Amino acid sequence: MTVRMEMQEVFKERKMVNLVPATFFFITFLFGIIANSLFLWVLGFKMKRAVNIIWFFHLILANFIFTIMMPIIGVYLLVYPQWIFGQLMCKLINTLLSVSMFAAVFLLTIISTDRYLLVVHPLWCRSHRTTKCASTISAMTWVLALVFSAPYLIFRVTRLDEQNRTICYNNYAFPNDWEDLNTLKLKRKVQCFLFVFRFLLGFLLPFIIISFCYLTIASKMKMKSLTKSKKPFKVIIIVIISFLFSWTPYHVYYGLSLYPDHYPGLLNIFKVLSSCLTCINSCFTPILYLFIGENFKQIFRRSIMSLFESAFNEYTNSMDQSYNDRLEISVHSTVKDQI
Numbered sequence: 389m390t391v392r393m394e395m396q397e398v399f400k401e402r403k404m405v406n407l408v409p410a411t412f413f414f415i416t417f418l419f420g421i422i423a424n425s426l427f428l429w430v431l432g433f434k435m436k437r438a439v440n441i442i443w444f445f446h447l448i449l450a451n452f453i454f455t456i457m458m459p460i461i462g463v464y465l466l467v468y469p470q471w472i473f474g475q476l477m478c479k480l481i482n483t484l485l486s487v488s489m490f491a492a493v494f495l496l497t498i499i500s501t502d503r504y505l506l507v508v509h510p511l512w513c514r515s516h517r518t519t520k521c522a523s524t525i526s527a528m529t530w531v532l533a534l535v536f537s538a539p540y541l542i543f544r545v546t547r548l549d550e551q552n553r554t555i556c557y558n559n560y561a562f563p564n565d566w567e568d569l570n571t572l573k574l575k576r577k578v579q580c581f582l583f584v585f586r587f588l589l590g591f592l593l594p595f596i597i598i599s600f601c602y603l604t605i606a607s608k609m610k611m612k613s614l615t616k617s618k619k620p621f622k623v624i625i626i627v628i629i630s631f632l633f634s635w636t637p638y639h640v641y642y643g644l645s646l647y648p649d650h651y652p653g654l655l656n657i658f659k660v661l662s663s664c665l666t667c668i669n670s671c672f673t674p675i676l677y678l679f680i681g682e683n684f685k686q687i688f689r690r691s692i693m694s695l696f697e698s699a700f701n702e703y704t705n706s707m708d709q710s711y712n713d714r715l716e717i718s719v720h721s722t723v724k725d726q727i
Contacts, residue, residue, distance in 0.1 A: 408660050408664070419672075420455040442526055447492060455671055471546055478544050479544045483534075487533045488670075545557060634669030637665055640658050
């Protein structure tokens with residue numbers, strides 16, 4: 389009887405911990421779905437097709453995928469650990485979450501590399517930086533994100549726990565014997581491998597590439613005085629900082645989840661923190677584009693369409709000027725950017 393009461397207290401505590409991120413998911417879902425949908429519509433149908441526009445369209449699409457799953461995640465957190473959506477959704481939801489994460493970080497890395505090439509190798513970009521190439525790279529990015537997320541399609545299953553509740557669980561070793569020692573050891577090894585894999589390829593390596601690209605860009609622009617304006621990099625820098633703060637707690641949480649009995653307090657803290665910050669990253673990142681280069685008071689005086697187009701066109705025009713300045717230094721003539 390005492391053990392049962394203790395288990396009930398644990399589950400009650402978990403539900404209270406889950407209540408915070410669940411509430412946050414529901415509150416921010418409406419804003420996120422509207423903001424991301426409007427941006428996708430403007431970028432996809434109302435703006436001239438360009439390399440920068442293609443990058444941002446796919447980046448926001450990754451955010452949109454995460455946003456549309458927020459209500460399901462919120463419900464799951466409220467009824468945790470019960471899973472009420474069936475095995476297909478158990479696999480699908482977790483796979484799509486992983487795809488959106490990998491796609492977002494890969495696209496941020498691609499955008500940073502694109503900025504690096506524009507500044508360091510402008511002549512090469514003049515011949516090879518095309519909308520067709522950007523579309524192909526974006527499509528390959530989604531395929532790669534899906535491949536990296538495939539383990540969820542394989543390992544994610546539903547099963548009945550000791551209290552006869554259906555839970556959505558990672559079965560890292562295909563045998564269903566949950567108590568066998570050898571099976572538990574194998575599951576542990578696979579879980580550790582997947583954590584390291586996701587951390588290295590989904591966070592650390594992209595962050596190193598992004599940091600290298602922007603430090604090199606800053607150095608080149610300072611030495612050559614390529615432009616006096618900082619506008620070309622404001623949007624990307626803010627998005628990268630947002631990504632860093634949003635996804636670091638996520639990877640810390642999954643690292644701690646390898647030892648759930650050792651750090652229960654920290655695990656709960658980072659669970660709430662990672663849930664809220666990833667939600668902010670997906671829902672509120674688009675609004676950052678609106679405030680870059682725009683006076684706050686003017687935002688309420690302009691239509692949504694004009695505001696969206698101005699925010700993105702300002703960034704594209706600034707990159708055009710930086711690109712032209714670089715080409716002028718390289719070939720002693722002004723060449724119009726082909727974006």
